[in-house]
Amino acid sequence: MATLLLGFDVERIPGLNPPDDFSRRLLGYVVDESLTLGFLQALQRLLAEEAAVATLFIAGMNAECFPEAYRVLADDPHFDLQQHAYSHEPFKCIAEERDDEMQTRVFRPCLPSQAVFEDLLRGEQAVTSAVGCRPVGLTAPFAYWRGLGDQPLVLETLWDLGYRFVRSYGRTPTDYQPLPVDQAQPFRYELQGFSGLMEIPITGWHDVGFKTRFGWEEVARFADYVCGELDRLAGTDLVWSLLQHDWSSVQYDENLTVTRSILRRARALGWQVLSHTEFYSTHLDSVGGYRTGLVSSF
Ligand SMILES: [Zn+2]
Numbered sequence: 001m002a003t004l005l006l007g008f009d010v011e012r013i014p015g016l017n018p019p020d021d022f023s024r025r026l027l028g029y030v031v032d033e034s035l036t037l038g039f040l041q042a043l044q045r046l047l048a049e050e051a052a053v054a055t056l057f058i059a060g061m062n063a064e065c066f067p068e069a070y071r072v073l074a075d076d077p078h079f080d081l082q083q084h085a086y087s088h089e090p091f092k093c094i095a096e097e098r099d100d101e102m103q104t105r106v107f108r109p110c111l112p113s114q115a116v117f118e119d120l121l122r123g124e125q126a127v128t129s130a131v132g133c134r135p136v137g138l139t140a141p142f143a144y145w146r147g148l149g150d151q152p153l154v155l156e157t158l159w160d161l162g163y164r165f166v167r168s169y170g171r172t173p174t175d176y177q178p179l180p181v182d183q184a185q186p187f188r189y190e191l192q193g194f195s196g197l198m199e200i201p202i203t204g205w206h207d208v209g210f211k212t213r214f215g216w217e218e219v220a221r222f223a224d225y226v227c228g229e230l231d232r233l234a235g236t237d238l239v240w241s242l243l244q245h246d247w248s249s250v251q252y253d254e255n256l257t258v259t260r261s262i263l264r265r266a267r268a269l270g271w272q273v274l275s276h277t278e279f280y281s282t283h284l285d286s287v288g289g290y291r292t293g294l295v296s297s298f
Contacts, residue, residue: 002233002271005200005241005279006054006259007167008043009084009139012036012247013061017088027216031247036062039246040069042256047078050263054079055276057139057167060086060119060126062246070130080275082137086123090142091116091154097174100213108142117157124161136164137276139202139243143170146292147199152192159194165280167241169292170202178205181233181240186279190289198280198287204229206243207258216251223258227265234269239283241276 011017014033023031032038047054056079063070073079085091089111096106111119120138128134138158140148147169148154158166172179184201188194205213210222226242233240242262249256266273274282 002236002269003239003279004230004262004266004271004273005239005276006052006263006273007057007139007202007241007276008054008244008246008249009057009059010036010039010062010246011059011084011088013059013088014065016061017059018247026212027251031251035250036066036246037069038254039250040066040073042250042254043259044073044076044078046256046260050260052078052263052273053275053278055082055137056080057082057084057137058127058130059084059088059141060123061088063126063130067130071132074131074133080137080277081127081131081135082139082276083123083127083135084139085141086119086126088141089115089119090144091140091148091168092144092151094142094144094171094175096171096176098176098213099174113153116154120154120157120161134162136162137280138163138166138168140166140168143168143202145169145171145173145175147201149189149192149199149290149292155189155192155194155197159197164196165198165200165276167200167202167243167276169199170206170243177209179203181229181238182236184292186239186283186287187290188284188287192290195289196284198284199290200239200241200276200279202241202243204240204242206245208245208248211248211251219253219258223261226258226262230262230265230269230271234271239279
């Protein structure tokens with residue numbers, strides 16, 4: 001049975017993320033500083049109405065801004081609350097080569113390795129303090145080609161801190177997207193010595209990448225893309241960890257109609273919809289060892 005994992009990176013950090021100049025360039029205005037609160041309320045209503053579960057990967061600095069909101073969600077069974085590092089700086093350098101008309105190139109330098117460990121620990125403390133229990137899952141900021149398969153010390157730190165799944169693989173060999181759903185599937189970091197640590201790749205376009213490429217105002221276009229992929233892959237045994245973000249999903253869609261239509265289409269087509277923690281708990285034994293896929297397509 002095909003499986004959809006709904007995930008949101010919750011990462012609006014006033015003054016830092018998304019950066020004001022980036023936001024102005026993308027949207028023509030600076031994203032509201034307290035937008036996370038409206039997003040969380042809209043998502044809470046939607047998940048209750050649809051009887052669905054979603055995983056929030058919360059940036060530590062965001063958790064520090066809105067602790068009361070997370071305390072409310074901690075008791076809500078429709079939420080699976082996990083970590084998205086502290087300051088949203090990348091753990092690995094990214095040299096993105098887009099295949100758009102402008103042939104856009106973006107380089108994002110990574111944190112020095114000691115700073116990666118400090119950022120992880122601070123994120124861990126901030127999220128634990130906001131939600132009242134320790135996270136077991138992490139989305140690594142910006143995601144990377146090959147995930148953390150070449151970062152054994154980060155994997156070891158995650159394992160020692162109690163992390164059991166990570167979303168860190170979300171880019172093609174040109175550091176762009178989309179990573180095809182049918183070519184990048186969950187695996188265990190067995191080759192690196194952590195067979196209990198699962199990678200759940202972020203596949204397909206995520207909402208920010210799609211809208212940056214194809215436009216922000218026509219929100220139905222992203223829904224159409226996702227629903228088209230749900231149609232195409234229905235009936236397979238594939239897993240799709242779909243990524244949206246707090247600050248982007250409510251632009252021109254404050255009631256999250258896109259997420260509602262995705263959920264309804266998935267269920268109508270027979271997809272099971274699970275949280276990331278549910279997926280880890282029930283599928284660790286059926287997931288294979290480290291493989292990045294894409295070998296035959298590049
Ligand atoms: Zn992020």
